[in-house]
Amino acid sequence: MTYTVDPSYQSKVRKPEDFDQFWDGVKAQTAAVPLRPDLRPDPMRTSEDVDVFQAFYTSLDSVRVASWYCLPKGARAQLPAIIVAPGYQSDPGIPKEWARRGYAALALAPRGKLRSRSQFDPGYPGLLTYGIVDRSVYSYRGFYADAWRGVDFLLGRYEVDSDRIGVTGSSQGGGLTICTAAMRAEIRAAAAGAPYLTGYVDSIELTHTYPYEEINDYLRQRPESRAQVVETLAYFDCINFADKITCPIIVNIGLQDNVCPPETGYALFDKIASADKKLYAYHDQGHSAGSAEHGPVIVDFFDKHLRGV
């Protein structure tokens, strides 16, 4: 008898009344910071078919953020672009495969990741609970802004077609995909896998595995802070961003996901506002969420929406 997921699971997440006001403020603060983009060729990582660059830009609170930027060799035409958002503990890979398919590809390393650690580095474990009692200092306030700022970087690139930008990622990258698609109207297509940062308060009851267990560790030490923690997390929960998503979007989940409970994936998908949305729920799949089978689905999805293929 295997675990059975209730697809009609009702999340406990509630949206704060001033949710939009809070994030409008963060966006305005971020926009006031000069982007200062810097692109440095990386000859060692460049191959016969892909040019690789180390890219940098400035984000909220003047934090300098790193990324990998890849282009098809010698690209001059207006290209579709993909933002690749990273997982929680992994460091961003170099997105050469997207460039081989004809995209400008930007793989983000938000604050705290390798090459973006000099100004902010709560560590792992640590990132998930840093400043968790105060939304104005919570780690993901800047982390989300760093991801959204990637759109500004692409908009400044002459080789990128600003009407054809997509975002994708799995796990934390899935969560960042959701909030980026919600908060940046320039995103025209999104593919989110096994979304993390989704149903935080549900997840800490549905599973007792890291990374979500970081929050349980925190609450075990500071039970008196529970109300503040729940209040803060409501501002960062991807379920509360979902009603702002209007672009085409696909979401994949694993029904035996031991990291990001699939119940929260269903709850998220239910709230996505886009009329063009599709959920892929994979049986016998854990946190990999059917990636081997789903990979080609993602490629076809972006080819259709960003390349018109």
Next chain:
Amino acid sequence: MPTPESPYAKPADFDDYWNGVLAELERAPARPEIEPIPMRETDFATLYGVRLTSIGPYRLFGYLSVPKGSGPFPAIYWPPAYASVLQIIPQGTANEIRRRFVTFSCAGRGQRNADKPFAAMIPGLLTLGIESPLAYVFRGIVADAVRGIQFLSSRDEVEPLRTVVVGNDVALHAVALGGGASYLVCAPALFMDALALAAQTTSYPLEEYNDYLRSSPSMREVVADTLSYFDLRAFAPSVRAHTLLMAGAKGSALAPEALAPISNVLRGGARVYASQQSSYLDGMFSERWIADSLQLGDPILPEHWR
């Protein structure tokens, strides 16, 4: 598709090279410092941060979790990995396993918490110092892995003969060189016929080798020579632990048949498992294998695997 195995000759001074590393390790006392981390304590386990000296000398960091109650307990050791983050227990593992096992995860030099003075870059780590077997960073990382297993074996809380080492290539290196484990779960990724495998992929981490050779093509023989000291085929005959080899999916570069050169010579016997491309199915198999091997009854699983 797996390619035919490349010719491999163990370097003539292979044993001297690694005996030298082990001798260097012996001359570097571990001098452990162990401090509780109250934030990660539960009603069933206490977590400690551990600092240890390895060759260099270099100070390492690890997370040691000890069940509450009277031991000794079976143990799981996760040696250093090709990753910047050191996890207490791997993401997605039931925290409850800390009730049953002493667990120890060890950051090799360059990983977080062991990244001063050297912070590893990823990509970059896999080819750092690859111009010479003596300079190659994995010489130190393998030593770090052995130091970790030595530390764990020294703990009174650990039940002898019921320690399992779980990891990638460095796990096999550590068990071959350091012993101290009765069971090994190894998913080769970096050092099994490395250049031949790298030629079949454009994916990291193996793409690091391709990047390096593309920019320094004249170094191919030098790189191959360095990697020959780390090839799992040379280490496998020294592994006496009962081993689960986690192979790639059928048809992939690391499919079971590609691992035959090591699975056939592991001295403690080997079970080779072909990935079903599901972290759930693969993880379940591994958890059950460990529980069965250590005769622990049912494995302790995360909620969504029960």
